[in-house]
Amino acid sequence: MAVGSMIGLGLSRPCRRLFIALCLLPALALVAGCALPEAPAPAGIEDPFEERNRRVHAANKGIDRAVLRPVARAYGAVVPGVAQTGLRNVANTLDLPGTVVNNLLQLDLPSAARNSARFTINATLGIGGLFDPAGEMGLAEADTDFGETLHVWGVPEGAYVELPVFGPSNKRDALGTVVDIVLNPLGPMLSDETRRVVTAIEVGEVVDTRNRYAVMIDGVLYESADSYAQSRLLYLQNRRFTLHTDIATPDEDPMALDTEGF
Amino acid sequence: MLTRRQWLAALAAAPALTLARPLAALTEASGRALIDRVVAEINTVIASGASEAGMFDAFETIFRRYADTSYVAAYAMGADGRSASDAQKRAFTDAYVGYLARKYGRRFREFIGGRLEVRDVVPATNAVEVRTTAYLKGQAPFEVSFLVSDRTGSDLFFNMFVEGINMGLTERAEIGAMIDARGGDIDAMIRDLRSAG
Numbered sequence: 001m002a003v004g005s006m007i008g009l010g011l012s013r014p015c016r017r018l019f020i021a022l023c024l025l026p027a028l029a030l031v032a033g034c035a036l037p038e039a040p041a042p043a044g045i046e047d048p049f050e051e052r053n054r055r056v057h058a059a060n061k062g063i064d065r066a067v068l069r070p071v072a073r074a075y076g077a078v079v080p081g082v083a084q085t086g087l088r089n090v091a092n093t094l095d096l097p098g099t100v101v102n103n104l105l106q107l108d109l110p111s112a113a114r115n116s117a118r119f120t121i122n123a124t125l126g127i128g129g130l131f132d133p134a135g136e137m138g139l140a141e142a143d144t145d146f147g148e149t150l151h152v153w154g155v156p157e158g159a160y161v162e163l164p165v166f167g168p169s170n171k172r173d174a175l176g177t178v179v180d181i182v183l184n185p186l187g188p189m190l191s192d193e194t195r196r197v198v199t200a201i202e203v204g205e206v207v208d209t210r211n212r213y214a215v216m217i218d219g220v221l222y223e224s225a226d227s228y229a230q231s232r233l234l235y236l237q238n239r240r241f242t243l244h245t246d247i248a249t250p251d252e253d254p255m256a257l258d259t260e261g262f
Numbered sequence: 263m264l265t266r267r268q269w270l271a272a273l274a275a276a277p278a279l280t281l282a283r284p285l286a287a288l289t290e291a292s293g294r295a296l297i298d299r300v301v302a303e304i305n306t307v308i309a310s311g312a313s314e315a316g317m318f319d320a321f322e323t324i325f326r327r328y329a330d331t332s333y334v335a336a337y338a339m340g341a342d343g344r345s346a347s348d349a350q351k352r353a354f355t356d357a358y359v360g361y362l363a364r365k366y367g368r369r370f371r372e373f374i375g376g377r378l379e380v381r382d383v384v385p386a387t388n389a390v391e392v393r394t395t396a397y398l399k400g401q402a403p404f405e406v407s408f409l410v411s412d413r414t415g416s417d418l419f420f421n422m423f424v425e426g427i428n429m430g431l432t433e434r435a436e437i438g439a440m441i442d443a444r445g446g447d448i449d450a451m452i453r454d455l456r457s458a459g
Binding site for chain 1: 400
């Protein structure tokens with residue numbers, strides 16, 4: 001696989017050591033003859049750091065109000081739709097090598113193959129990722145991250161954490177966020193100049209997302225009675241749904257509720 | 263003419279028939295048909311190009327017709343509902359439905375040019391779950407699920423899930439936070455709910 005070998009070659013030495021160590025973990029599990037011990041589905045909210053989290057949340061809202069929201073509004077007003085789509089496509093293509101690493105670490109070979117094909121097609125036919133011909137061929141992205149890799153390895157979710165700038169997370173995903181940045185196989189391959197462009201595109205993607213989901217994000221942050229509690233609840237439910245593909249819709253007996261008077 | 267034996271058989275079967283009818287009212291097919299109608303009506307509203315206020319009114323009408331509003335409202339109030347008077351409960355249901363229509367109506371604009379497809383229907387406790395996939399322009403497809411019951415005598419949906427987010431539960435947290443922020447004053451919450459969303 002082209003991307004797989006590219007990853008190994010492009011890594012700096014400490015990076016490569018980490019990569020090899022990470023690869024060994026699932027390999028050891030295979031040798032030991034056991035399936036990867038996916039973490040059990042958690043329920044409820046574990047938030048022992050609530051006081052600190054709420055302070056971070058207030059600071060994040062301040063950053064949003066002062067910087068991100070106005071920039072995203074300007075972006076939405078000025079940048080044409082075609083260019084917005086192009087930015088999203090390039091950002092997505094740049095993410096793919098890191099995604100493939102995580103697919104492999106999860107022993108999810110079909111997704112690794114799909115994302116590798118996506119990367120190859122979009123980087124060439126899609127003119128450096130500006131267009132998404134792979135998507136049109138039915139090769140949608142099989143998105144993942146290192147937080148999910150940890151989950152697949154059996155690491156439990158851990159307490160809820162709101163990270164500065166990055167926002168809602170948990171202990172496991174916080175570690176995942178850091179590792180994904182370090183592990184990005186594109187990073188060490190790029191010249192300083194290209195890396196600055198890549199960083200700019202990644203920041204652009206954040207602005208683009210803030211603009212695209214403006215109604216929903218504004219609703220949660222500025223119209224909710226408790227924006228901290230709402231974002232925590234939304235994050236936890238959605239993240240658990242994403243990770244536990246077998247999770248059933250919570251059973252809710254409509255006969256069990258007293259609706260008298262309503 | 264029926265023989266005596268046939269009469270007896272008919273009489274014996276009668277209670278079974280009357281009992282069977284309400285149970286048969288909700289089927290996987292009827293649950294799917296309900297959500298198909300809801301989706302079709304929402305799509306018509308979105309395609310109509312009506313003003314935002316006009317769309318909110320239309321969504322509210324659809325919600326009142328196809329959703330189990332008394333269940334949805336009772337669920338949202340949760341434990342706070344136990345201390346509410348009947349007048350407060352009625353006022354809350356009314357205010358809450360308008361709030362939902364405005365809040366989610368705003369987001370339905372993201373649905374312009376998109377579609378919702380029913381994928382399958384699975385049984386649930388005293389209900390069926392209609393699982394759909396939402397296809398929105400420039401977005402990866404995502405899952406939207408509806409719970410349908412015939413608790414009231416007709417098929418109505420009583421909760422929905424968007425990518426695992428339980429709307430009933432999420433709104434219960436919001437209503438609870440609104441009541442807390444007003445020092446437990448349910449009337450104040452209802453008053454503010456009329457203009458929220």
